[in-house]
Amino acid sequence: MSTSPTGKAMRRWRMPVAAVIVWIAAAVATVHPQAAAVIAAAMWTTAVLALAAALAARTASKGRRAVQGPKGLWLVAVVLGLAAAGVASTSVALAAPTVRETQERFPAGRGVEAEILVTGKVERRGAAEWDFDAVALSLTTGAPALAGPGTVVVGVIIADAHRDVLPQLDVGARVRLAAVVVRPYPGDRATLVLRARGEPAVLRPPTGLLAVASELRSGLVTAVDGLPDPGRTLIPGLAVGDTSLVTADLETAMTASSLSHLTAVSGANCALVVGVAYVLAAALGLRRGARTIVSLIALSGFVVLVTPEPSVVRAGVMAAVAMLAVLLGRSGIGLAVLSLAVVALLALDPWLSTSLGFALSVVATGSLLVLAPPLAAGLARVLPASLALILSVPIAAQIACGPLLVLIQPTVPLYGVIANVLAAPAAPVATIVGLLACLSPMIPLVQSGLTALAWVPAAWIAAVAETASALPGSQSPWIGGVGGLLTLAAAGGAMWILVAIRPRRRRAVRALRLVSGLALALVLGIVSGTTALRTLAGPLTLPGAWSVIACDIGQGDAVLVRSDGEVALVDTGPDPVALGACLDRVGVDRIELLVLTHFDIDHTGGVEAVVGRVGTVIHGPLDGVSAARVRSALVAGGAEVREVHQGVSGRLGAASWRTLWPREDSPAFPPGNDASVVIDVRGAGIPSLLLLGDLSAAPQRALVADGVLADSYDLVKVAHHGSADQHLPLYDDVDAAAALITVGRENRHGHPREDILHALAATGTAVARTDEDGLVALWPDDDRLRIFRDAGRAASEGTVGGPR
Numbered sequence: 035m036s037t038s039p040t041g042k043a044m045r046r047w048r049m050p051v052a053a054v055i056v057w058i059a060a061a062v063a064t065v066h067p068q069a070a071a072v073i074a075a076a077m078w079t080t081a082v083l084a085l086a087a088a089l090a091a092r093t094a095s096k097g098r099r100a101v102q103g104p105k106g107l108w109l110v111a112v113v114l115g116l117a118a119a120g121v122a123s124t125s126v127a128l129a130a131p132t133v134r135e136t137q138e139r140f141p142a143g144r145g146v147e148a149e150i151l152v153t154g155k156v157e158r159r160g161a162a163e164w165d166f167d168a169v170a171l172s173l174t175t176g177a178p179a180l181a182g183p184g185t186v187v188v189g190v191i192i193a194d195a196h197r198d199v200l201p202q203l204d205v206g207a208r209v210r211l212a213a214v215v216v217r218p219y220p221g222d223r224a225t226l227v228l229r230a231r232g233e234p235a236v237l238r239p240p241t242g243l244l245a246v247a248s249e250l251r252s253g254l255v256t257a258v259d260g261l262p263d264p265g266r267t268l269i270p271g272l273a274v275g276d277t278s279l280v281t282a283d284l285e286t287a288m289t290a291s292s293l294s295h296l297t298a299v300s301g302a303n304c305a306l307v308v309g310v311a312y313v314l315a316a317a318l319g320l321r322r323g324a325r326t327i328v329s330l331i332a333l334s335g336f337v338v339l340v341t342p343e344p345s346v347v348r349a350g351v352m353a354a355v356a357m358l359a360v361l362l363g364r365s366g367i368g369l370a371v372l373s374l375a376v377v378a379l380l381a382l383d384p385w386l387s388t389s390l391g392f393a394l395s396v397v398a399t400g401s402l403l404v405l406a407p408p409l410a411a412g413l414a415r416v417l418p419a420s421l422a423l424i425l426s427v428p429i430a431a432q433i434a435c436g437p438l439l440v441l442i443q444p445t446v447p448l449y450g451v452i453a454n455v456l457a458a459p460a461a462p463v464a465t466i467v468g469l470l471a472c473l474s475p476m477i478p479l480v481q482s483g484l485t486a487l488a489w490v491p492a493a494w495i496a497a498v499a500e501t502a503s504a505l506p507g508s509q510s511p512w513i514g515g516v517g518g519l520l521t522l523a524a525a526g527g528a529m530w531i532l533v534a535i536r537p538r539r540r541r542a543v544r545a546l547r548l549v550s551g552l553a554l555a556l557v558l559g560i561v562s563g564t565t566a567l568r569t570l571a572g573p574l575t576l577p578g579a580w581s582v583i584a585c586d587i588g589q590g591d592a593v594l595v596r597s598d599g600e601v602a603l604v605d606t607g608p609d610p611v612a613l614g615a616c617l618d619r620v621g622v623d624r625i626e627l628l629v630l631t632h633f634d635i636d637h638t639g640g641v642e643a644v645v646g647r648v649g650t651v652i653h654g655p656l657d658g659v660s661a662a663r664v665r666s667a668l669v670a671g672g673a674e675v676r677e678v679h680q681g682v683s684g685r686l687g688a689a690s691w692r693t694l695w696p697r698e699d700s701p702a703f704p705p706g707n708d709a710s711v712v713i714d715v716r717g718a719g720i721p722s723l724l725l726l727g728d729l730s731a732a733p734q735r736a737l738v739a740d741g742v743l744a745d746s747y748d749l750v751k752v753a754h755h756g757s758a759d760q761h762l763p764l765y766d767d768v769d770a771a772a773a774l775i776t777v778g779r780e781n782r783h784g785h786p787r788e789d790i791l792h793a794l795a796a797t798g799t800a801v802a803r804t805d806e807d808g809l810v811a812l813w814p815d816d817d818r819l820r821i822f823r824d825a826g827r828a829a830s831e832g833t834v835g836g837p838r
Contacts, residue, residue: 048108049373052115056377059119060384063126065221067134070127074120081116084109118377122384133225140173140226142217147174148228149237150188152207155341157277164190165666166203170226185223188213190230204248205341206240216662221388229662247339251276254472257485264500265493269485271297272461272492273468274340284496286646291502292432292450296461296495304350306462307336307469339472351375369403372396390442394435401434402427408534415536428454433526440518442642446510453502460491468492513611521557528554576620577822580811581720582749582774585616586804586824589778589785590636591727593751594620597720598687602627603648604713604725604751606640613640616809623647627686628673630654631710631727633661646671652678654696655705678711680742689717694742695733707754708733714744721748721814724768728754734761743768748819749812751776752794756786756803762793771819774810775803 059077063070088109140146154167170186190203190211203209213228240248251274258266264284270276277285277297288294311332315325333350340346376396379386386392406426413422428451436446447453471484512518528550535547576583585592587607595602603625607613617623630638630653641664651673656662669675679698684691695712696703703709710727724747729737734753737743738761750770753760755777765773773794777785786803794801800821802810807823814820 048111049370049377051108052111052118053373053376053380055112055115056118056122056380057387060122060126060380060387061221063123064385064388067126067130070123070130074123074127077116077120077123081113081120084113084116088113115377118381121381122387126384136173136225137217140175140215142215144175144215145231146213146215146228147210148172148186148188148213149208149210150186150228152203152205152209152240153185155205155275156203164203167224168209170228171208173226185225187218187222187224187227188230188234190234203234203236204240204244204251206242206244206248207236208238209234209236211235214662219663221385223383223385227662229666243338247341250274250339250472250475253475253481254468254485255279257471257475257481258489261485261489262493264496265489266485268297268492268496269464269468269471269488272464272495273472273488275303275346284499287496287499287503290447291453291499292428292447293453293457293495293499293502296457303465304333304336306465308333310466336469351379369400372399372403390438393438397434397438398431401430405430405433405530405534409530412533412536424455424458425451428458433530436526437519437523440512440522441516446512446522447502448510449502449505453498456498457495460494464488464491464495518611525554525557528557576809576824577811577813577820579813579815579820580620580822581813582723582811583616583620584751584774584776584802584804584810585613585620586808586810587612587616587640589755589781589783590639591631591751591755591776592616592640593725593774593776594622595686595689595715595720595723597689597715597717600626600687602629602686602691602715603644604629605631605637606644608636608639610640610643614643617643619809624649626650627652627684627691628668629711629713629725630664631712631725632706633657633664634707634728637728638664641667644671648673650684651675652682652693652711654678654709654711657705661705680740686715687717687719689715689720691715694740695727695729695737697736697740703733703736710753712737716744719814721771721812721819723747723749723751724770725751726753730754730757730759731761734764738764738767746770748772748814749774750799752786752790754785755781755783756790757783758787758789760790760793762789765790765793765799766797769797770799772800772802772812772821774812775801775805777803777805779805781805 059073063073149171150168151171152166152168156164156166166188168186168188188211211228211230211234212232213230216227216229218224218227239245251270254270254273255276255278258269258279260266261269264281267279267281267284270278271280275297280288280297285294288297308329311329312325315328320328337346337350379392406429409430410419410423410426413425417425431454432450440446467484467488471481471488474481474484513521531550532547532554535543537543537547581596583594583596585594585607587609590607590609591605592607592613593604595604601622601624603622606628625644625647626649628644628648628651630641630651632654633656638661645667648668648671651665651668653661653665653675655677656665665675678693680693680695681698682693692714693711694714696709700709707728708730710729710733712727712729713725714723715725716722722744724743726734730753743764746769748771750765750768750772751774752765756775775786775790791801802812802821802823804810809824811822811824812819
């Protein structure tokens with residue numbers, strides 16, 4: 035009995051459907067743990083009903099065919115997915131009370147003494163900041179300690195002078211530290227995030243096998259000393275995933291060239307280790323079963339050596355799946371095994387469902403099984419078969435992983451495929467030789483020789499990354515957020531159809547290829563036009579002499595100030611996509627000074643758009659909830675971050691700035707709106723500028739009483755988007771020529787209020803507001819202040835009275 039191609043295609047997607055079911059249920063349950071019990075009940079009930087329906091069908095047919103045929107197997111897959119979803123959501127429901135109790139007892143901002151067991155690799159997040167996963171053995175605030183509160187993420191600051199503590203601060207170490215509690219994001223595995231105050235005290239370093247693995251990794255880091263940069267810094271990362279030596283510049287270059295996956299232990303590393311072990315076992319004449327056992331032992335040892343954290347264990351599972359598919363020679367079976375692995379992993383650890391790393395692992399493995407073979411066949415129609423095979427792997431990975439990566443950074447690496455092709459021959463050599471060097475510390479001469487050999491391919495990879503990232507347009511801007519994910523997925527899917535599906539005379543195939551071509555052309559045309567407007571042509575649509583720009587980013591603040599070529603940004607607005615679009619249009623790549631007036635989402639929500647592009651950050655008091663995460667992200671991007679208060683000053687190009695608010699350690703004005711950083715900027719080439727953050731009337735009165743305001747200003751940024759809670763005499767005192775109101779269209783708060791508009795009109799102050807005027811640019815012109823308004827219509831330009 036023959037089976038149609040459509041039937042075969044339908045069969046291969048049975049297990050992926052089960053994986054999708056458990057993935058969705060686990061994600062919803064972890065993000066909304068209060069609903070986990072209801073989700074679990076629904077999944078178990080539906081699974082039981084589906085199983086009962088299958089048994090009833092079998093009984094009615096009086097045979098096995100009903101449940102063994104295509105429909106029956108589909109039902110089995112659905113039941114499996116529902117049951118696994120029930121297991122996952124039940125796990126979340128059982129953990130939820132403990133998590134809730136812990137978070138209630140230790141709210142955000144609370145100082146604690148913690149004793150922890152390190153369970154994850156210590157990774158750099160900034161110049162001196164390091165993060166790692168741990169299990170909290172006990173937490174205390176002076177009251178009786180809470181024992182075993184669960185998993186935590188720990189952030190510590192370790193100066194270069196004290197880096198000798200890092201080898202001890204490794205997986206298996208027992209540590210005591212003082213920390214501040216930060217609430218994790220919804221869906222995080224961690225019960226709490228702990229930001230350490232001071233350096234941790236290592237009570238007991240790793241022991242047993244974990245100690246041996248730690249010493250081997252540290253020995254490799256030491257062994258590469260003396261080799262030339264930047265190649266030496268990549269050797270530990272390529273071999274065992276230790277990126278402690280990788281500089282921020284090289285990391286940026288690796289990311290821009292789509293090579294960052296080489297320094298993280300992925301399924302490819304694990305598959306390489308398994309493959310080498312399998313080949314060596316075969317060379318020794320071992321039978322197939324023995325080869326498999328040897329390969330599994332090698333994989334287990336590699337996982338322990340690298341650190342048996344969840345991401346590495348995932349990589350090992352994915353490597354085993356990929357190898358099984360290769361051995362079986364059937365991508366359909368490989369896809370089923372991959373899906374079964376996903377089902378099992380999510381049932382055991384439902385918090386993986388919201389992990390971008392897990393999603394990337396799955397789609398990367400799936401792309402090798404599903405997308406790469408047809409791509410290789412399609413490319414072979416116009417290229418040599420060997421070259422087609424080489425190109426198909428990075429192209430498939432780019433198609434599958436690209437849409438997820440734009441959620442992190444809305445750019446597409448144009449040279450990623452070429453960079454991966456060039457680096458591909460060097461990566462396995464550097465990995466294997468570096469791994470052998472790691473395992474040979476007992477013979478220093480051999481270890482030194484092996485590290486020197488590993489340096490050659492590592493230096494090649496670094497050179498490829500630096501060259502690719504330096505080429506024009508190496509990072510092409512893309513649409514951010516879910517829209518960017520969908521458009522890039524559509525473009526990738528259309529390209530795959532055009533290359534992988536052989537042209538035929540059948541009308542359906544021709545129509546599919548035609549639609550794919552049109553869709554690809556439409557998406558690329560829209561994105562290319564948008565990119566050109568935001569990058570090359572964007573600055574041409576604005577006055578080149580601008581000194582101050584209020585970005586049109588909705589209900590929030592994002593104000594740019596430029597002096598002598600240096601740029602400051604005051605707040606980031608609520609959305610990184612909107613802020614990124616404004617920066618691209620203005621042509622700003624580097625921000626010397628970032629001022630975060632306070633940590634409400636409408637002032638810091640867009641910070642992802644500037645991470646890695648900022649020199650110095652100043653901010654007001656930390657509020658303990660989102661502030662620590664924002665700060666950590668900026669530190670990880672290489673910024674120098676410090677908290678400021680009234681009286682701090684600095685330079686921006688030819689201009690000077692000084693902070694007028696908040697008062698230092700004032701209990702009258704707690705962190706938030708009323709402790710916003712107020713900044714005065716003035717100097718050659720820019721209007722004198724007063725930015726009032728989100729101050730309400732009470733701190734505005736105190737600001738006036740402190741006597742720190744100048745007699746007059748050219749420009750004032752109105753406090754709190756023009757809310758009703760204003761000390762109106764302040765605006766009369768500053769006597770500004772113009773006022774900026776940063777506010778979203780048709781916002782639900784009714785901003786700006788009529789009282790503030792009337793008060794500004796009474797003082798003769800010209801008003802520019804982003805809800806009506808769009809992007810607003812201002813600059814001095816002799817004794818006048820020029821204003822450019824761009825409200826999505828014909829841009830207008832005018833002048834107001836000169837300096838007051």
